[in-house]
Amino acid sequence: MTQIELRGVEKFFGEVQVIRNLDLFIDHNEFIVMLGPSGCGKTTTLRAIAGLETIDRGDILIDGKVVQHLKAADRDIAFVFQSFSLYPHMTVYENIAFPLRATRQSKAQVDLAVRQVAEILQITPLLSRRPSALSGGDMQRVAIGRALVRSPKALLMDEPIGALDAKLREEMRAEIKRLHMKQGSTTIYVTHDQVEAMSLADRVVIMHEGVLQQVGTPEEVYSRPANLFVAQFVGSPVMNIAEAHVAEEHGEARVRMAGAEQGFSFPRDLLGRLPAGSAGNGIALGIRPEGIAVEREPREGFLPVEARIIEPLGSHDIVDLQVGSQMLRARTKSGFVPRPGERVWARIDPVQAHFFDTQSGRSLGVRL
Amino acid sequence: MAAVRTSTERALNRLAIVCVLIVTLIFLAPIYWIASTAFKPRELATSVPPTVLFEPEITPFVKLFVRRSQLREPVAPEVYDEAPWWEKLVYDDGERLVRSGRTGEVQLSGYPDRFLNSLIVATISTILAVGMGTFTAYGFSRFKVKGESDLLFFILSTRMLPPIVVAIPMFLMYRAVGLNDTHAGLIILYTAFNLSFSVWLMKGFIDEIPREYEEAALVDGYTRMQAFFKIVLPEAATGIAATAVFCFITAWNEYAFALILTNREAQTAPPFIPSQVGSGLPDWTVIAAGTFLFLLPVAIFTFLLRNHLLRGMSFGAIRK
Structure with missing residues (x-):
């Protein structure tokens, strides 16, 4: 149950403006997909919400509280990276337990939480393995497990299945959707793949060159594109x-x-x-x-x-x-x-x- | 994957193995020479052609550790009979132990102290250089530093000049501040030597560690310091091991500054070992024994870290 709001957010990398005056409201338990070509500012926006990137203007609010001055650690948000970013020197179990170890929970509590998440994601048999011994899909499950284990306020995913092959991507897409329906946490998902966006999103946020182009349900952006960019970006073959x-x-x-x-x-x-x-x-x-x-x-x-x-x-x-x-x-x-x-x-x-x-x-x- | 090999490839492969063996033998020859001389009877050490087969003895090592002098006249049989086995070895070589006048205790040679000095100086300077280097490299690797490339170049430039060029200024400066012949003096010097190397090498290794690892930890509720110690350090272990070996070897082997800046208290083994050549007729077996023992710590250190070193050499090549 978390709302996230962006108000007039702007971000520069040197001279280049990567986010322009971005306003966005994300409601409780909504699954938002940010869609756009590479370099459109979607990942930067996501990282700014997570606290991995500072913003130059505007406000970021989580549950009505301004958070842009808070450290990433204090925002209680989980992030799934495209590279999965599992720690190679830890087992799957330790990887999933890692976020909990920052919270001073007892060993038994940590163990319980890790096993519950592993059960949901069906990775219990893998717990003692090292990440290097996992397949791409399992790595992704572990990465999601690590994100979910401490029940964060919101789940941010940066092209989480972009590195997988086509067939596995389709499976994982369905799995992410199932997981969201079950867990129902506020989710922001970044991708450049419009099929992923259409199939997963409650609402799609389309960005181009740092500018928000359109926000709407998949049906809306498909059948009522706000401009030529959206019209040509959504749908295949191209309009x-x-x-x-x-x-x-x-x-x-x-x-x-x-x-x-x-x-x-x-x-x-x-x-x-x-x-x-x-x-x-x-x-x-x-x-x-x-x-x-x-x-x-x-x-x-x-x-x-x-x-x-x-x-x-x-x-x-x-x-x-x-x-x-x-x-x-x-x-x-x-x-x-x-x-x-x-x-x-x-x-x-x-x-x-x-x-x-x-x-x-x-x-x-x-x-x- | 089944390797399909033609006969030419197999022949080339064998040729390569033979070449590697020959090169290895050439590299190992001096080490064998020193190691074998350390166990030779004195008269065989300088025989021409060199003796390859001989009965090894440990007399050179006994002589290495004690202070000795030439026997003017043969030792009395009852004294010889009462002497412990190691003292007999010294008598056998026509020398006797130097004992302190009052207590009659056996006096040690300067070698054990010098060896200990080498250990202290090399270990502490390695820890300092690698530790500071790792932190510095992390900063350069992860944060926007103003004038980063200039600073890195400046750090590297400290190695662009043969160190011995600054020997005399260093000597005068050290004398002025009282660092001559102190452990601290050599530790500071070797740390400074190795730091630039350590920063550059560690930067390469840390650059290879994906930022996402730390970012994941940051999002998961850890501070940057915690992320550094829990994620970056374990991931950089290979690089740290490789850097530590190189720094340790440099500090351990350093000769010129140790010779100039130390004479008794803080003298390390490298300047001490050759200084023994001059006392009386050179006893090469004792010098070889000193050198042989001096080789061991580096060999052991490198051996212990060999897995990390191998991974360090191929770092970046095998990562997915």
Whole structure:
């Protein structure tokens, strides 16, 4: 049961500002994932909350108390490092017991706590081993065990499964989620992997170049990205972004890609809902590959386009479509478009389309 | 992993082993020479060609530890018969023990004291140099220090000049402050010698220890000092052992300053052993015995730390 709050936090490394005016509120037992490319400031933020990094401006509050002047040891927070950082000269048991030994508990209490945590993480048989004799996944379990053993106020994890191979990552992801549902402690989890973020988070915090981009549930950041960065960072394959102009033709709205002769048809509503002036000046249209319908025959409302590249992915194909000077990637059934160079017909699903300001990159907030 | 080897590789491997053996023999030859001379009868020590097979005796070691003088005339048979076995060995070589005038006690030679001095000076200066070096290296490794590279260069620069160049100023300074012929004087000097080496070597080792180890301890409720002693020191044990061996060897073997700055009270073994050449006809067996015993502590120290040393040599290469 812990709340963590950041108010106007700023951090510089020399001349470089790595965190810019960051405000964030994390509620009791929430699982927050901080997501962003490397160098976006997410790890620095996490380390600042833990007390491993000082901040230059702003406040960090844990349960309403300002803590940025407290030492890491006095914040009662646990940290799981990407490198696991298990002490090689101690056994697994000693590693897990290590945080408790700082608290002057009796031997029996320490033993009980270590065995309980080991039981939860199913590492009891490993207790007498040295970390060097463990597999990557077990190292991670021990590292989490060391973090959980003293029931900290909050659990911070810095890319805890980034060093594992893909299959193990998937297993550990599920395990972390299960653990959180069982233990339910406030957790902040840093990763650059959007799949991890989407599958684990109650809320995702997306950062870029030290600036908070969007905070929201995985569903929100996926279906209502606040700006072009979020739109392209979340989701795989990446959302198509195309320069487009919106105009009225034959009583409906037409969205014409740069360099294209014809426009995709959209409900007339769109014209009224776009901010004044933006329609003619051009906007950035965002559409996920699954939002583009592809047919092999001409259909009402479909535009002829050329399929350029086909990537077969087994369950489905990703087809690159040339529309004017822009390339749109569409998701089709496996083998739907047989050869590159084919002429096909495409339509953009207006409901799944996103509109962004080309200058600021911000979402125009238009949903059809 | 199954090693697939061609016959050429095997031949090359054997050739390498032969080369290593030859080099090892060349390196060990002088040590064998000294060790064998230490157990030789006096007349065989200087025989040409050198005697390889002989009956070892410990007369040189007995003579090393006691003060002796030449026998003017043969010793009386009843005196010889009553003498303990070790005194007989001295009589056999045509010498007698020097006893103090009143009590008749056997007088020791200067060697045991010099040996003890060497132990005291080398041990304490090693502990100081490695201890201070480890702390300094930790500071440089973990904290932002203003002018870090300049300071490190300055520390290293103290080794850029042959130490003997400053021998005369050191002698005058030591005389002025009364450090001549004291243990403290040599300890300070050897610590200063070794400190730069120790800082640089330890910095390399501590840089290799991931910061996360300490950060984990800091988050887990430990102070930085506790984290240093509980995490960094055990992790740096290999580096500390390697550094300690090198510092100890340097301090143990140092000759020039020991010769200049000490003469009786604090004199170490290196300047003492050759000084025995001059008294009468040089008795090489006794000098060899002194040298042989002098080799042992370093050999034992290095042997005890051999595992750490091996790991120290390959540090960084095998870490995941």
